Amino acid sequence: MPDLRRATLLLAAGLLAASALSAASLGAPILSTPASGTPALGGPALSAPTLGGSAPAAGPRLGRPATPAGIAAIDISIGADGAGLPKGSGSVAEGRVSFAARCLACHGEAGLGPDGGAVADRLTGGVGTIASPRPIRSVASYWPYAPPLFDYIRRAMPLDSPQSLSDDEVYGLVAYLLSVDGIVGRNARLDAKSLPRVAMPNRGGFVELIPRQFDGNLDRTIRDR
Amino acid sequence: MARTTGNGGEDERVAGGGLLHRRAFLATGALSMGALGTIARGGTPPASMAAPGGPLSGYGARASASDTIQRRLPARIDFPGTGSSRTPLDRLEGTITPNGLHFERHHNGIPDIDPLAHDVLVHGLVQRPLVFRYEDLLRYPMESRILFLECSGNSGALNAVKPAQVDAGRLNGLLSCAEWTGVRLSTLLDEAGLLPEARWVQAEGADASGHVRSIPLDLCLDDALIALFQNGEPIRPEQGFPMRLFLPGIEGNASVKWLRRLKLMAKPAYSREETSKYSDLLRDGRAELFSLRMGVKSVILKPSLGLDLRGPGYQEISGLAWTGRGRIRSVEVSADGGKSWAEAALTEPVLSKALTRFRIPWQWDGGPATLMSRATDETGATQPLRADWLAKYAPGQGYHNNSIQSWHVDAAGRVSHIYA
Numbered sequence: 001m002p003d004l005r006r007a008t009l010l011l012a013a014g015l016l017a018a019s020a021l022s023a024a025s026l027g028a029p030i031l032s033t034p035a036s037g038t039p040a041l042g043g044p045a046l047s048a049p050t051l052g053g054s055a056p057a058a059g060p061r062l063g064r065p066a067t068p069a070g071i072a073a074i075d076i077s078i079g080a081d082g083a084g085l086p087k088g089s090g091s092v093a094e095g096r097v098s099f100a101a102r103c104l105a106c107h108g109e110a111g112l113g114p115d116g117g118a119v120a121d122r123l124t125g126g127v128g129t130i131a132s133p134r135p136i137r138s139v140a141s142y143w144p145y146a147p148p149l150f151d152y153i154r155r156a157m158p159l160d161s162p163q164s165l166s167d168d169e170v171y172g173l174v175a176y177l178l179s180v181d182g183i184v185g186r187n188a189r190l191d192a193k194s195l196p197r198v199a200m201p202n203r204g205g206f207v208e209l210i211p212r213q214f215d216g217n218l219d220r221t222i223r224d225r
Numbered sequence: 226m227a228r229t230t231g232n233g234g235e236d237e238r239v240a241g242g243g244l245l246h247r248r249a250f251l252a253t254g255a256l257s258m259g260a261l262g263t264i265a266r267g268g269t270p271p272a273s274m275a276a277p278g279g280p281l282s283g284y285g286a287r288a289s290a291s292d293t294i295q296r297r298l299p300a301r302i303d304f305p306g307t308g309s310s311r312t313p314l315d316r317l318e319g320t321i322t323p324n325g326l327h328f329e330r331h332h333n334g335i336p337d338i339d340p341l342a343h344d345v346l347v348h349g350l351v352q353r354p355l356v357f358r359y360e361d362l363l364r365y366p367m368e369s370r371i372l373f374l375e376c377s378g379n380s381g382a383l384n385a386v387k388p389a390q391v392d393a394g395r396l397n398g399l400l401s402c403a404e405w406t407g408v409r410l411s412t413l414l415d416e417a418g419l420l421p422e423a424r425w426v427q428a429e430g431a432d433a434s435g436h437v438r439s440i441p442l443d444l445c446l447d448d449a450l451i452a453l454f455q456n457g458e459p460i461r462p463e464q465g466f467p468m469r470l471f472l473p474g475i476e477g478n479a480s481v482k483w484l485r486r487l488k489l490m491a492k493p494a495y496s497r498e499e500t501s502k503y504s505d506l507l508r509d510g511r512a513e514l515f516s517l518r519m520g521v522k523s524v525i526l527k528p529s530l531g532l533d534l535r536g537p538g539y540q541e542i543s544g545l546a547w548t549g550r551g552r553i554r555s556v557e558v559s560a561d562g563g564k565s566w567a568e569a570a571l572t573e574p575v576l577s578k579a580l581t582r583f584r585i586p587w588q589w590d591g592g593p594a595t596l597m598s599r600a601t602d603e604t605g606a607t608q609p610l611r612a613d614w615l616a617k618y619a620p621g622q623g624y625h626n627n628s629i630q631s632w633h634v635d636a637a638g639r640v641s642h643i644y645a
Contacts, residue, residue: 062365079490151497156332207507222613
């Protein structure tokens, strides 16, 4: 065991030596303490919480405290309930303009994907088809919650230039896309208050596998019968 | 290798279609293979012995004759950053996937990350939000495990109406097995200190898709790793350099690459990758969410499409089996389309949540045959029939297909994909 660890450290040392020149980049913004030099061993002396499952190996406790401002800068995630939605707003009309400029080439006319003459995923249409023999999955027909649409567009779209949209533009795009199927009205304007209240058509269409230990496979179902 | 027999006689037959006892091996097959080699030819020494060979090198390359072993790339690429390449399982042996052939699935390209500028944030429902630099993690106690990784979209082509005539790598190559070394995720969570309401961990990557998944805390406190090394060397950029989450036995999409953030939450975020995708639509229109565990599964790789038989007589049937629930208990093989089955030999060691190689000798009589494999795991779960699997899910639902697969061998020895 000591031999294994030694080998790992040597390997790591070789790797680090090779990139020593980039040490200038060390002052990562989320740290509240300067990141140069050897991190202090020990860390804050708070009692360890109780964990379920197998006991974790005790680590050297090299984590550094993160500042609230640092966390806010890196945490871009939005909860299904809208937690984390930013200030700002956008309307269907504004979103229609952004969509034509930034999305239409890939997602097609009105976000219809292949049916709109494009190659990327279909975003609209198909509402009411999910339980039919030919289900058509789109954001409108399938997604259970509206805030994750804001989350996804802001973090990942447009594909060729992710994280380049302003929050107002994202609200507008969400409003426009949801208006195509009448999920929001033609004159709707969405913001952090109204977006979580949007009722998605397929909200009740999901089964969670928590009681089955996240195992939905048929082999397990048959075995447990 | 306990027994050899000259002809695979009747006493060795254990099931229809010429399947032999798993310990029966023939010596004659090996001899005929070597008959055209240099030694048998005699005469002048081979060129490799008549002049000095190549020089030392800093990083080795494989034999040029092996260069044809490549990841299977898609026939059509609409957007270069998003899509998958597959491990050519049918061209490999043993159980370990070489790093350069490990399948890829990216949602917006492979980021180029400076390890010394990379850190990972643990925050949310914790007592102390903490930042861990890459360098810091290298100083933590490490753990190494040989583990499979499978995309839950693997083998999705099995729900096509007609069997796709593609090789085993294209069908099943969103699958790999490697030795992963890293730090237990629970060690870092322990250091940050969980608040009692914490039930889920949101993991996020530093790539251009900001790939993000909500993962049940139980899985994170169990055997989850932050992997830093893959088969002994720092993990490849395609696999998340400098670090990735690794959830043993769980669908690959949740083992977030280029890991940069872990947020403890009371509820899942229901983000795009856990609702729109990676949810399993059922016949009745409802969809299963967080179907994370990979079921028991096996595939025959030898013979398989593209690896035709060279003539009747002794053959070895071999393939891979795995399960997200632990160890493989047994693999049965049929050579008569499922009418009779014989137990294959499992190559040791049979590891938990790793690929297991199975082998069984076969005396092929030269007639048409249908080969199938059926694995059972340590919980007693057995692979379902394709028809039963299809009956559960909506048309077009391709995730988690672990149904029994079949290859057809015709009288000329040609192998094709069939539904049996």
